[in-house]
Amino acid sequence: MSISKKPYKGCRDLFPELKRAQDFMFDQMKKAAHAFGFEPYDGPMLEEVDLYRAKSGQELINDQIYSFTDRGEREVAIRPEMTPTVARMVAQVHREAPKPIRWYSIPNLMRYERPQRGRLREHWQFNVDLFGPESIYNEIEILQVITHLFNSFGANASHFEILFNNRQFIDFFFSKTLGLDESKSYDLYKLIDRAKKLPKEKFDEQLAAFNLELKNSELFNEYLTLKSIEEFKTFSEKISFPKENWDLSGFLSAGDAAGLSKYLVFDPTIVRGLDYYTGLVFEVFDKHPDNRRALCGGGAYAGLMKIFNEEQLPGVGFGLGDVTLKDFLESHGLLPDFSHGNNVLFLGTEDESCELEVLNLANAIRSRDISVINSPSKLKFKKLLQQASKSGSRFLGIIQKETNKVKIKNLNTNDQNIFELSNIKEIITELNK
Amino acid sequence: MSISKKPYKGCRDLFPELKRAQDFMFDQMKKAAHAFGFEPYDGPMLEEVDLYRAKSGQELINDQIYSFTDRGEREVAIRPEMTPTVARMVAQVHREAPKPIRWYSIPNLMRYERPQRGRLREHWQFNVDLFGPESIYNEIEILQVITHLFNSFGANASHFEILFNNRQFIDFFFSKTLGLDESKSYDLYKLIDRAKKLPKEKFDEQLAAFNLELKNSELFNEYLTLKSIEEFKTFSEKISFPKENWDLSGFLSAGDAAGLSKYLVFDPTIVRGLDYYTGLVFEVFDKHPDNRRALCGGGAYAGLMKIFNEEQLPGVGFGLGDVTLKDFLESHGLLPDFSHGNNVLFLGTEDESCELEVLNLANAIRSRDISVINSPSKLKFKKLLQQASKSGSRFLGIIQKETNKVKIKNLNTNDQNIFELSNIKEIITELNK
Numbered sequence: 001m002s003i004s005k006k007p008y009k010g011c012r013d014l015f016p017e018l019k020r021a022q023d024f025m026f027d028q029m030k031k032a033a034h035a036f037g038f039e040p041y042d043g044p045m046l047e048e049v050d051l052y053r054a055k056s057g058q059e060l061i062n063d064q065i066y067s068f069t070d071r072g073e074r075e076v077a078i079r080p081e082m083t084p085t086v087a088r089m090v091a092q093v094h095r096e097a098p099k100p101i102r103w104y105s106i107p108n109l110m111r112y113e114r115p116q117r118g119r120l121r122e123h124w125q126f127n128v129d130l131f132g133p134e135s136i137y138n139e140i141e142i143l144q145v146i147t148h149l150f151n152s153f154g155a156n157a158s159h160f161e162i163l164f165n166n167r168q169f170i171d172f173f174f175s176k177t178l179g180l181d182e183s184k185s186y187d188l189y190k191l192i193d194r195a196k197k198l199p200k201e202k203f204d205e206q207l208a209a210f211n212l213e214l215k216n217s218e219l220f221n222e223y224l225t226l227k228s229i230e231e232f233k234t235f236s237e238k239i240s241f242p243k244e245n246w247d248l249s250g251f252l253s254a255g256d257a258a259g260l261s262k263y264l265v266f267d268p269t270i271v272r273g274l275d276y277y278t279g280l281v282f283e284v285f286d287k288h289p290d291n292r293r294a295l296c297g298g299g300a301y302a303g304l305m306k307i308f309n310e311e312q313l314p315g316v317g318f319g320l321g322d323v324t325l326k327d328f329l330e331s332h333g334l335l336p337d338f339s340h341g342n343n344v345l346f347l348g349t350e351d352e353s354c355e356l357e358v359l360n361l362a363n364a365i366r367s368r369d370i371s372v373i374n375s376p377s378k379l380k381f382k383k384l385l386q387q388a389s390k391s392g393s394r395f396l397g398i399i400q401k402e403t404n405k406v407k408i409k410n411l412n413t414n415d416q417n418i419f420e421l422s423n424i425k426e427i428i429t430e431l432n433k
Numbered sequence: 434m435s436i437s438k439k440p441y442k443g444c445r446d447l448f449p450e451l452k453r454a455q456d457f458m459f460d461q462m463k464k465a466a467h468a469f470g471f472e473p474y475d476g477p478m479l480e481e482v483d484l485y486r487a488k489s490g491q492e493l494i495n496d497q498i499y500s501f502t503d504r505g506e507r508e509v510a511i512r513p514e515m516t517p518t519v520a521r522m523v524a525q526v527h528r529e530a531p532k533p534i535r536w537y538s539i540p541n542l543m544r545y546e547r548p549q550r551g552r553l554r555e556h557w558q559f560n561v562d563l564f565g566p567e568s569i570y571n572e573i574e575i576l577q578v579i580t581h582l583f584n585s586f587g588a589n590a591s592h593f594e595i596l597f598n599n600r601q602f603i604d605f606f607f608s609k610t611l612g613l614d615e616s617k618s619y620d621l622y623k624l625i626d627r628a629k630k631l632p633k634e635k636f637d638e639q640l641a642a643f644n645l646e647l648k649n650s651e652l653f654n655e656y657l658t659l660k661s662i663e664e665f666k667t668f669s670e671k672i673s674f675p676k677e678n679w680d681l682s683g684f685l686s687a688g689d690a691a692g693l694s695k696y697l698v699f700d701p702t703i704v705r706g707l708d709y710y711t712g713l714v715f716e717v718f719d720k721h722p723d724n725r726r727a728l729c730g731g732g733a734y735a736g737l738m739k740i741f742n743e744e745q746l747p748g749v750g751f752g753l754g755d756v757t758l759k760d761f762l763e764s765h766g767l768l769p770d771f772s773h774g775n776n777v778l779f780l781g782t783e784d785e786s787c788e789l790e791v792l793n794l795a796n797a798i799r800s801r802d803i804s805v806i807n808s809p810s811k812l813k814f815k816k817l818l819q820q821a822s823k824s825g826s827r828f829l830g831i832i833q834k835e836t837n838k839v840k841i842k843n844l845n846t847n848d849q850n851i852f853e854l855s856n857i858k859e860i861i862t863e864l865n866k
Contacts, residue, residue, distance in 0.1 A: 002740070003483055003740045004484075007476060007477045013521075015474055015522065016472035019475055023473055034775075034776075036799070036804070037776045037804060037806030039774050040449060040452040041452050043447065044440050044555055045444075045478065045541055045543065046441045046499075046555070047441055050436055068501035070499070078478070088436070088438055091438045093448065108478055108541070110478065122477055140792065254789065256789075257788075257796070307436045308435060308438050355570065355690075356687065356690035360690045366469070371468050371469070371470060372468070373469065373470030373535070390531050391531075
């Protein structure tokens with residue numbers, strides 16, 4: 001029987017070109033996190049199922065999780081997201097750690113879903129979280145990490161925007177202004193969350209079922225039409241949303257000082273599902289007409305420590321998947337070409353019995369931190385040139401047995417120079433050009 | 434109910450100090466691979482169980498693998514090792530790819546085992562493989578990647594050695610010299626593999642069961658006493674081991690030219706179990722008296738493409754785990770201190786309502802690729818100093834509202850200088866000192 005060469009459904013074989021692109025994205029993520037002093041962490045790829053059950057309820061467990069029972073009768077799951085793990089880890093150290101705690105990670109995650117564009121069963125996710133006393137500055141900082149990252153790829157306000165809203169605001173609006181009880185508020189959240197996907201008629205029909213008073217129904221419709229930050233501000237003043245719940249003006253001036261104004265857009269339909277968020281909620285949106293979708297989402301939360309019987313520690317964070325990010329970069333032409341490696345010297349020979357000289361010189365050059373692909377067995381010039389180019393090398397070196405010399409050809413300029421094998425210093429200077 | 438804060442058995446929570454150490458090791462691995470032109474790849478964390486069954490037989494499947502049945506009735510497993518995945522991937526592309534193919538990866542792997550020093554259920558493993566026509570130069574290159582990596586940590590021949598042997602040689606010795614049939618050869622392999630672990634008496638007893646002729650028994654005992662490369666060479670000449678099977682002299686001169694001589698030690702008991710190796714086999718051994726153990730192992734193989742019905746493509750490779758490597762570096766004092774991060778500026782203020790100035794300046798500095806942790810809310814000097822030190826920052830900046838200036842204190846030298854907030858250029862120069 002022959003075994004299949006294909007990867008498991010919904011997973012990727014990352015051949016070198018793809019892996020180089022992924023490593024490039026990972027490097028930019030790490031740089032963006034380090035620019036703000038975030039520290040790296042990672043956790044196990046397996047967690048006990050109870051952890052996810054406690055955080056997300058039974059639904060996620062049943063539908064989306066890879067879970068099984070281990071030989072010790074533990075019910076375990078492959079991590080489908082990083083938040084429960086980071087909460088578990090922070091719960092171990094938050095009492096001693098200086099606040100705020102700034103952490104990031106780039107774990108591989110598995111979710112059981114039907115593979116489609118931008119969604120695979122396995123992906124890597126950049127997770128950034130800031131834990132500490134509630135503060136608009138923490139919210140601003142998390143958004144800055146995102147813009148810093150996107151800017152590092154060359155993306156700007158013409159490529160993406162940050163749609164935001166605030167759960168404190170919606171909660172206040174629903175309960176104090178519209179006078180809804182908890183259960184009706186919950187249902188209205190659900191409706192808003194689907195607002196962009198439902199046809200207008202369907203939406204109106206479902207809204208009607210809430211039997212809002214005329215005045216409230218008008219207010220709610222007014223809310224749904226809010227487009228700019230100015231309109232949002234005016235509306236929040238109109239309903240007397242208190243500064244204590246969330247300092248909207250403070251948030252906006254801080255966003256201004258932090259260079260975020262050109263990205264921030266208020267969106268009344270952003271609520272981030274029925275998730276655990278309790279403050280700011282946001283989604284980074286692609287502005288490309290063919291790719292109008294959320295690239296990443298996040299927000300502020302307060303209750304993650306509860307399941308560990310630990311005192312509350314608020315946080316703000318987001319997750320950005322590598323598949324989504326790559327689609328974004330590709331659709332805007334922002335992903336560099338990774339079809340070739342990035343090697344300095346391809347070293348070979350056309351002569352018999354020159355193998356040891358090749359090994360020797362390659363070794364000496366590598367010890368000066370210059371990469372060398374060596375090809376000790378003799379090859380024809382044409383073949384050497386072909387292999388050197390395909391490998392993405394900048395120089396081709398050919399050792400000439402008789403003269404004890406090496407000819408070094410710059411493959412970009414076609415310049416070539418000849419050096420004594422013993423003259424390592426000059427060879428290094430040439431290769432550093 | 435309160436949820437456990439502990440990680441799943443045999444897995445690690447990598448808090449920032451540990452993750453920084455791991456990232457440092459990963460970076461050195463990547464650099465070592467790139468120094469030789471190896472290209473990165475990765476595969477899925479799940480594979481179909483048939484892949485492992487085809488390569489390793491039923492034993493590994495039953496004992497060591499995390500496997501389960503997915504919702505599509507596929508029998509899948511979390512990857513316990515990378516070789517089957519890389520073989521599957523190479524089988525897809527080897528016909529078109531220029532040879533040799535040089536690939537490396539650093540995947541996370543899960544094995545079901547009893548956690549103990551140097552062995553956990555989850556670890557990361559540096560996998561390096563070179564696929565192409567059989568050649569002693571490929572074997573030498575793989576060993577060079579290892580020494581290059583270990584040298585990059587400051588390890589030298591006083592810290593580690595490379596014990597080697599060759600399966601071609603053992604096969605020839607067993608079948609042609611000792612005249613053993615396949616089944617007896619197999620049993621003798623098993624005995625040798627356990628030679629170091631068995632007490633002398635036990636070993637002799639089991640050896641006696643082979644009923645070797647006196648002459649052969651003496652030869653076998655002579656084989657077991659071979660200590661140096663010179664002795665190995667003399668012995669291989671004595672039994673007329675043919676150069677066509679493996680060019681021992683060529684291998685040794687190439688190793689010399691490549692700077693490997695000081696690491697290479699012949700060891701008659703190295704056979705790498707009953708694994709798939711067909712040529713060179715080796716183990717990198719820690720020389721530390723408290724940690725005399727194999728750090729990594731590998732060798733040359735020929736048959737990995739068979740299970741995919743593809744023509745043979747020989748290879749050489751090795752795997753090095755992050756837990757083992759870390760133990761090695763720590764026991765030799767070669768692991769740098771990672772207790773703190775590596776941030777440049779910690780920026781805060783002692784004054785009220787200076788938050789926007791903090792955000793503004795931090796943003797301007799970060800855009801020049803300098804990392805800044807900002808702390809917009811006012812704090813006492815002592816607190817600022819404390820937080821700056823704990824965060825591993827090199828400078829503490831304090832914005833003075835009244836004067837519109839920032840005082841920058843070098844935390845290593847205690848020098849301090851005052852700059853106009855608008856004078857970004859001078860601030861950057863100071864921070865780059």
